[in-house]
Amino acid sequence: MSLLADWKSARRFRASLSDILVFAEVGRALETTVAALGVDLLTVLIDHQITGDTTAHYLAAASCVRPRTSSARSTLRPGVKRILDARRTWQPPRPTGQRRADHTAIVGCDLFVDGVAVESPGSAADLGRLYEKAREQAGAFVWLGLHEPTEAALTRVADVFGLHPLAVEDVLHREQRVKIERYEDVAFFVVRAAQYVEHERVTATSEIVSTGFVRVFVGPHFVITVRQGSVMELSSLRAGLSSEPELLARGPWTVAHAILDRLVDVYVDIAAAMQTDIDLTEAAVFAAGAPVSVEQIYQLKRQLMKFKAAVLPLQRALAALVGRQFADLPKGIRRYFSDVADHNATVVEQVVAFDEVVNALLQARLTQVTVDQNNDMRKIASWAAIAAVPTAVGGIYGMNFSHMPELTSRYGYPSVMLLILVSAAVLHRLLRRAGWL
Numbered sequence: 001m002s003l004l005a006d007w008k009s010a011r012r013f014r015a016s017l018s019d020i021l022v023f024a025e026v027g028r029a030l031e032t033t034v035a036a037l038g039v040d041l042l043t044v045l046i047d048h049q050i051t052g053d054t055t056a057h058y059l060a061a062a063s064c065v066r067p068r069t070s071s072a073r074s075t076l077r078p079g080v081k082r083i084l085d086a087r088r089t090w091q092p093p094r095p096t097g098q099r100r101a102d103h104t105a106i107v108g109c110d111l112f113v114d115g116v117a118v119e120s121p122g123s124a125a126d127l128g129r130l131y132e133k134a135r136e137q138a139g140a141f142v143w144l145g146l147h148e149p150t151e152a153a154l155t156r157v158a159d160v161f162g163l164h165p166l167a168v169e170d171v172l173h174r175e176q177r178v179k180i181e182r183y184e185d186v187a188f189f190v191v192r193a194a195q196y197v198e199h200e201r202v203t204a205t206s207e208i209v210s211t212g213f214v215r216v217f218v219g220p221h222f223v224i225t226v227r228q229g230s231v232m233e234l235s236s237l238r239a240g241l242s243s244e245p246e247l248l249a250r251g252p253w254t255v256a257h258a259i260l261d262r263l264v265d266v267y268v269d270i271a272a273a274m275q276t277d278i279d280l281t282e283a284a285v286f287a288a289g290a291p292v293s294v295e296q297i298y299q300l301k302r303q304l305m306k307f308k309a310a311v312l313p314l315q316r317a318l319a320a321l322v323g324r325q326f327a328d329l330p331k332g333i334r335r336y337f338s339d340v341a342d343h344n345a346t347v348v349e350q351v352v353a354f355d356e357v358v359n360a361l362l363q364a365r366l367t368q369v370t371v372d373q374n375n376d377m378r379k380i381a382s383w384a385a386i387a388a389v390p391t392a393v394g395g396i397y398g399m400n401f402s403h404m405p406e407l408t409s410r411y412g413y414p415s416v417m418l419l420i421l422v423s424a425a426v427l428h429r430l431l432r433r434a435g436w437l
Contacts, residue, residue, distance in 0.1 A: 105149035107227075108238055113140040115245030127160045134221040141252045142222045145234055149226065161222055164188070171215050171226050178313035180320050187218040187256075187326070189317060191263055192310035193232035196270045202277055204295035208303035209270060211310055214263070216256055223252035225259065237262055253333045260318070260340050267311055267347045274304065275350070278357055285361055285368075294369065297362045304358055308351050315341070315348050382431040389423045 111119040111130050119130065127144065134140040144157065151172060158168045164183035170176050170190065180189035195210045202208070212229025225234055237258055241247060247254050281300060284292045318341035320326070322334055329337070393416060397404070406412035431437045 105146045105153045106144065107147045108143070108145035108235065110143050110238070110242070111140065112143060112248050113137055115139075115247065115249030117242055127157065131160055131222060139249060139251070140221060143238070143252075143255055144222065144224045145238070146224065146226045148228055154226075157224065161217070161219065161224065162186075163217060163224075167217065174213070174228060176213060176215075178310070178317055180317040182325060185220055188215070189218075189256075189321075190215050191260070191314060191317070193227075193229075193263055194266060194270055194307060194310045195231045196273045202281060202296050202300050204293065204299050206299055206303070208274065208277065208300070209307045211306060214259065216259060218252050218256045221252070223255045225255075232263065232266070234259070250330065250333060253329065257333060257336045257340065260337070264314075264340050264344045264347065268343060270307060271347050271350045271354075274307065274354060278354055278361075282357070282361055285365055291368070292365060294362070294365050297358065297365055301358045301362060304351070304354055308355065311344065311347050311351050314344055318344055378436045382428075382436045385431070386424050386427050389427065390420045393420055 106122065109121055109127070109130070110117045111134060119133075121130070127142075130142050134142045146153070146157070149157070149171075154168060154171060157163070158165075163186065167181070167183060167186075167188040170188070176190045178190055178192055180187065182188070191214050193212050193214050195212075197207045197210050199206050199208065210229075210231055212227065212231035214228070214232060215226040217224040217226075227234065241255065241258055247258075277300065281292060281297060285297070318337065321329070322337050322341060326334075397406070397416070406416065409415075428437065
């Protein structure tokens with residue numbers, strides 16, 4: 001018992017008695033590894049109040065085995081690995097009328113024939129059946145929308161539609177560069193969607209631009225969108241395109257164009273909003289009164305770089321889309337992609353100009369800070385020079401020489417004080433005329 005860590009109850013894994021045979025190998029592996037340590041499995045389960053049927057026992061135990069010593073780990077490793085592998089791939093049985101567990105990521109699914117949605121099963125879709133019907137009919141395709149799918153859900157989708165493993169791996173990695181690639185007759189592109197975050201003014205912690213990734217697979221009879229984050233919802237886009245069957249009749253690339261077109265339209269709006277932010281910051285930098293801090297300008301710079309990371313790489317991807325790599329793209333659709341590329345190029349030019357302006361503002365504010373520091377140092381030096389006058393006079397008379405006529409004079413003290421005041425006043429006036437005070 002000392003070789004095992006605490007056993008935790010895992011009530012989430014439940015199966016009917018008919019599933020026991022499926023997990024027979026799992027049970028044997030668990031019993032073998034526990035028996036190797038001289039522990040009775042049933043006694044341990046009862047002691048730790050892990051309840052449920054036999055399958056739940058095995059899965060609960062598999063999630064709890066954590067041997068502490070190296071010898072125990074070497075004893076348990078082979079069997080526990082088999083148990084945990086089975087736990088990862090296990091899915092509870094689906095009751096009649098309920099959707100599968102790996103379909104929880106589906107946010108939209110439609111079968112379009114000649115631009116008309118003939119089936120819209122949503123999250124309860126039988127993807128294999130829909131895809132087969134789309135392949136059997138000319139002008140038919142499936143539009144599947146996913147939002148942050150799990151690896152199991154994405155693997156099932158990849159098996160149904162024949163997605164390339166490298167593209168699936170790119171989807172599973174949250175951070176990817178903006179790109180477009182082609183795997184035989186399937187195009188795969190990664191874009192970074194952006195959203196402008198409303199704010200009263202730019203502060204040192206303001207979030208101006210929020211971003212998230214959108215991955216799109218385009219095949220002869222399907223288009224699959226995979227979103228990450230809450231940026232750029234596509235439900236309104238789906239509804240808008242569904243009301244225009246003449247556009248959807250052109251095929252899956254119509255959906256791809258609509259996604260990129262909306263993406264770049266949002267870029268245009270963000271660029272206009274950021275233009276306002278930059279103009280206000282520029283006015284504040286050179287205005288009198290409360291200055292804009294360097295931290296505020298640097299935060300604006302950081303948010304601009306985030307936006308630039310979304311816009312700039314897309315230019316190369318769109319150039320590839322209208323280039324020779326996709327020479328078989330229908331000419332009618334190609335013209336629309338060229339228009340999207342032109343709009344994106346305009347935004348790129350704006351972002352590059354914004355970057356230069358913000359860099360200039362940052363340098364100007366740093367220069368202002370340096371000048372302010374120099375002014376402070378000059379004021380400190382001026383007052384130190386004025387204070388040096390009485391200090392010097394007091395130092396002379398503090399030497400206590402025996403023969404100092406002023407010490408015995410009746411008007412010695414008033415004369416010295418008058419000399420100090422006049423000297424300090426003259427020095428103050430000279431420093432003020434020089435701009436040091």
